[in-house]
Amino acid sequence: MGVGGKFWDLLKPYAKNEGFNHLRDKRVAVDLSFWIVQHQTAIKNHTRAPHLRLIFFRTINLFAKFGAFPVFVVDGTPSPLKAQARIARFYRGSIDSSSLPVAEEGVSVERNREFLKFVQNCVELLELFGMPVLKAKGEAEALCAQLNSEGHVDACITADSDAFLFGAKCVIKSITPNSKEPFECYYISDIEAGLGLKRKHLIAISLLVGNDHDLNGVQGIGLDTALQFVQKFSEDEILKSLHDIGYGDTPQCLDLKYTDDARVCSNESSPKKKSSHCSFCGHPGSKRVHFKFSCEFCNKGDIDGCIKKPVGFKCNCSYCDKNRKEKEQKRHENWWIKVCNKITMESNFPNDEIIEMYICDNHGQFPANNVSSISWQIPKTDMIVDFLVFHLHWEPSYIRQMILPMLSTIYLREMATTPVKALLYEQYEFHSIHRVKIRYGYPSYVVKWKKASYSVGSYTVPDEECDLHQEELMEANESFDLLDESNNPQIHVVDGCWFLLTDENMELVHSAFPKEVDGFLQDKELRDLKRGKTSSLRSEGSNKKLESQKSVGVQLSITEFYRSAKVQNQGKLGEDLAKNLNSQGGGTSKEKRKASSANLSKSTRRRLFSG
Numbered sequence: 056m057g058v059g060g061k062f063w064d065l066l067k068p069y070a071k072n073e074g075f076n077h078l079r080d081k082r083v084a085v086d087l088s089f090w091i092v093q094h095q096t097a098i099k100n101h102t103r104a105p106h107l108r109l110i111f112f113r114t115i116n117l118f119a120k121f122g123a124f125p126v127f128v129v130d131g132t133p134s135p136l137k138a139q140a141r142i143a144r145f146y147r148g149s150i151d152s153s154s155l156p157v158a159e160e161g162v163s164v165e166r167n168r169e170f171l172k173f174v175q176n177c178v179e180l181l182e183l184f185g186m187p188v189l190k191a192k193g194e195a196e197a198l199c200a201q202l203n204s205e206g207h208v209d210a211c212i213t214a215d216s217d218a219f220l221f222g223a224k225c226v227i228k229s230i231t232p233n234s235k236e237p238f239e240c241y242y243i244s245d246i247e248a249g250l251g252l253k254r255k256h257l258i259a260i261s262l263l264v265g266n267d268h269d270l271n272g273v274q275g276i277g278l279d280t281a282l283q284f285v286q287k288f289s290e291d292e293i294l295k296s297l298h299d300i301g302y303g304d305t306p307q308c309l310d311l312k313y314t315d316d317a318r319v320c321s322n323e324s325s326p327k328k329k330s331s332h333c334s335f336c337g338h339p340g341s342k343r344v345h346f347k348f349s350c351e352f353c354n355k356g357d358i359d360g361c362i363k364k365p366v367g368f369k370c371n372c373s374y375c376d377k378n379r380k381e382k383e384q385k386r387h388e389n390w391w392i393k394v395c396n397k398i399t400m401e402s403n404f405p406n407d408e409i410i411e412m413y414i415c416d417n418h419g420q421f422p423a424n425n426v427s428s429i430s431w432q433i434p435k436t437d438m439i440v441d442f443l444v445f446h447l448h449w450e451p452s453y454i455r456q457m458i459l460p461m462l463s464t465i466y467l468r469e470m471a472t473t474p475v476k477a478l479l480y481e482q483y484e485f486h487s488i489h490r491v492k493i494r495y496g497y498p499s500y501v502v503k504w505k506k507a508s509y510s511v512g513s514y515t516v517p518d519e520e521c522d523l524h525q526e527e528l529m530e531a532n533e534s535f536d537l538l539d540e541s542n543n544p545q546i547h548v549v550d551g552c553w554f555l556l557t558d559e560n561m562e563l564v565h566s567a568f569p570k571e572v573d574g575f576l577q578d579k580e581l582r583d584l585k586r587g588k589t590s591s592l593r594s595e596g597s598n599k600k601l602e603s604q605k606s607v608g609v610q611l612s613i614t615e616f617y618r619s620a621k622v623q624n625q626g627k628l629g630e631d632l633a634k635n636l637n638s639q640g641g642g643t644s645k646e647k648r649k650a651s652s653a654n655l656s657k658s659t660r661r662r663l664f665s666g
C-alpha cells in the first residue's frame with residue numbers, strides 16, 4: 056500500500072530495528088485499518104472475529120509490554136481506489152505490502168459494509184480500553200503522519216508508505232512482539248541522508264510510478280527511473296518542474312556529473328580530428344608506426360613491440376577520454392529527453408488534487424490546537440469482558456487475566472505520580488518483587504501481587520522461601536505467544552497463598568515502589584555475595600537444585616483466580632487448588648512452567664469451574 060513499485064524495498068536499507076524500550080512513555084499513532092487487515096490467514100481460519108482478537112492483544116502489548124501511549128486513527132472517507140485495495144487485501148487474508156496495490160474489482164457493497172462493521176467493532180473495543188480514537192478526514196495514515204509531523208506523537212505505526220508523503224517523521228512498518236528488536240522503523244531523516252529524498256521528492260516519485268490514488272503513474276516510468284529523475288531536483292523545485300514538464304517545457308538536463316567537464320570539452324574539440332590508434336595494442340599511433348618505432352606506452356623496459364590489448368581495453372588518451380564523456384553525455388541527454396517526453400505525453404500530469412491531498416496537512420477532525428483532548432482513560436474491564444464474551448466466546452476469567460498487565464501498568468503509573476492506598480483491580484496489593492526476569496536481553500521485574508481478599512487469615516510466606524524464587528532466569532519458552540498472545544500474568548501459589556505475577560518495567564516499578572525496590576536490590580546483593588562464596592559448590596548441581604527449589608511453588612495459569620472485581624466467592628478455591636496441585640504433582644519445574652500455556656490452563660480452568 057502507498058507508493059507503487061517496490062518502494063519499501065528502496066527504503067529497506069534505511070530501516071532501523073529498534074529495541075524493546077523504544078516506545079516506552081512515547082505517543083504513537085496507529086493506523087487502525089492497517090492493523091485490522093494484517094491478521095494472518097492462520098488466525099482467520101481458527102478464530103472467530105480475528106480482527107478483535109488481534110486488536111485486543113496488540114493493544115495490550117503496545118500499552119503494557121512496550122509502555123507506549125497509542126492513539127488510534129480510523130479512516131474517514133478514503134478514496135474509492137484505496138478502500139477497494141484495502142478490503143480486497145482483508146479478504147485475501149495476507150499482505151505483501153511491497154507489491155503494487157491492486158484494485159480488485161468485485162469488492163461488493165456487502166463486503167464493504169461488513170468491513171466497516173469490523174472497524175466499528177474494533178473502535179468499540181478500543182474505546183472500552185480507554186484508548187483515544189481519532190477519525191481522519193480521508194486516509195488514516197494521513198492523520199497519523201500529520202500528528203507525527205506536528206509533534207503530537209513520536210511515530211506512526213503503519214505499513215502504508217504514503218505516510219512519508221503526508222509528512223511522517225518516523226514510520227514503524229512492523230512490530231515483532233517477541234524479539235530483541237521488535238520495531239522496524241524508518242526515519243525520514245535517514246531516507247534523506249541516504250537517498251537525498253525529502254517529502255516532496257517522495258510525492259514526485261509516487262506521482263511518477265503510481266500510488267493508491269492513481270495506480271498507473273506515468274506510462275513507462277518505473278521506480279529506478281523515477282528515483283534517478285527526481286534526485287536531479289531540489290525539494291523546492293521538483294513539483295513545479297513536474298508541472299513544467301507536464302506542459303511540454305523540458306528543462307535542461309541538470310546532471311552536474313556530466314555537464315561540467317563534458318560540455319566544455321565538446322566545445323573545445325570542434326572541429327573534431329580523428330585520432331588513429333594501433334589495432335594491436337590499442338594505443339595512439341598505428342600498427343605500422345609501432346612496428347617501426349615501437350609504441351611508447353607498450354615499450355617500457357626491455358620488451359620490444361606491442362602487447363596485445365586485453366579484452367575490454369580502455370584507452371586513456373585525451374581523445375578517447377573526451378569521446379567517452381561526450382557519448383555518456385549524449386546517452387544521458389537522450390534518457391532525460393525520453394523521460395520528459397513520457398511525462399509530457401501523460402494527460403493531466405501531475406494531478407494537482409493528489410499533490411494537494413499529500414501536502415495539505417489538514418487530515419483530522421480533531422482540535423489541532425488542543426492536544427490535551429487526546430487522553431487515556433481507565434479500561435472498563437467488566438464491559439470489555441461482556442464485549443469479548445459476546446464476540447469471541449472467550450471465558451471471562453481468561454479475558455480478565457489477559458487484561459491484567461494493562462491494569463497493572465496503569466496502577467504503577469498512578470502510584471508513581473500520586474501514591475494512594477488503592478488496590479490493583481480492586482483486589483490485588485503489591486506484595487514484593489519476585490525476581491528479575493530477562494527476556495530478549497531486556498531485564499524486567501516480576502512483581503508479586505497478593506490477592507487481598509484471600510490473604511485474610513491465610514498462610515504467609517516465610518522470607519527464606521521467597522528468596523528461593525528470586526533467581527534470575529532466562530525465559531526459554533517464548534513460543535506460545537506467537538499470535539501476540541502473552542503468558543503474562545501468571546499465578547503463583549505458595550502453600551495455599553495465592554500470588555499473581557506480572558512482568559513490569561523496572562523504572563516504573565521503582566518510581567511506584569521505591570522503598571520496596573531498594574530493599575529487593577539490597578537483598579539481592581547480599582544473596583549474590585553469599586552465592587559467590589559457594590559458587591564452586593553450586594555450579595555442579597545448580598540446575599538440579601533450581602528445579603527442586605522451583606517445585607516449592609507452582610506457577611499455574613489458573614484463571615479461576617481472575618474473577619470480576621465484584622465477585623467475592625472464594626469458598627471452594629482451596630480444595631480445588633489442592634486437587635489441582637495433586638494432578639500436577641511430580642513434574643519438573645520446567646514442565647510446570649509450560650503448564651501455563653493455553654491448552655492446559657483451559658482444562659485446569661474447566662476442572663475448577665465444574666468443581
Ligand SMILES: [Zn+2]
Pocket residue numbers: 333334335336337338341342345350353361362
Ligand atoms: Zn601498437
Ligand SMILES: [Zn+2]
Pocket residue numbers: 333336337338350351352353354361362
Ligand atoms: Zn602500445
Ligand SMILES: [Zn+2]
Pocket residue numbers: 332338339370371372373374375376
Ligand atoms: Zn586513445
